[in-house]
Amino acid sequence: QVQLVESGGGSVQAGGSLRLSCAASRYTTDTKTMGWFRQAPGKEREGVARVSSPGGGVKVYADSVKGRFTISLDYAKNTVYLQMTSLKPEDSGIYYCATGTGGARIASTQNWDYWGQGTQVTVSS
Secondary structure: OEEEEEEEEEEEOOOOOOEEEEEEEOOOOOOOOOEEEOOOOOOEEEEEEEEEEEOOEEEEEEOOOOOOOOEEEEEEEEEEEEOOOOOOOOOOOEEEEEEEEEOOOOOOOOOOOEEEEEEEEEEEE
16 A cells, blocks of 8 residues: 655645645555646546656646646655646645556546545635
8 A cells, every 4th residue: 555645735825836745655666657636626636747757757737737837756755746836716626646557647547546635725816
C-alpha cells in the first residue's frame, strides 16, 4: 500500500497563489507518474497535471491550467508539488494527488492506483 497525504490547500482571492504538496509513503515499481486531479461539487474528477517518475522530465497539463500551474517532483523526498498562480474561481475544488502506472494520463482516472484524501482549494472572486 501507498499512502498519499496532501497539504497546502486553503482560501484565496482570485489572482492569488497556492502551493500544494503531496507526500507519498513510498514508491512502488509500478509508479511511473504522479499527478494532481481536482473535483468541484457536482462535477466529475478532472486531471490537472502529471509528472513522470522518477526523473520528472515529462510534465503534462490540462489546457485550463497551462501557464498558471507548475508541477514538480522531489523524488528523494517522495513529494510532488503543484504551484498554482493566477487562481480563478473555477479552480476551486478538492485537489487530489495520485500515483499512476505507465498508462496513466490526466484525461482519465484509469491507471491511477493510489489516491490521497484531498485538500480543499477555494478561490473567491
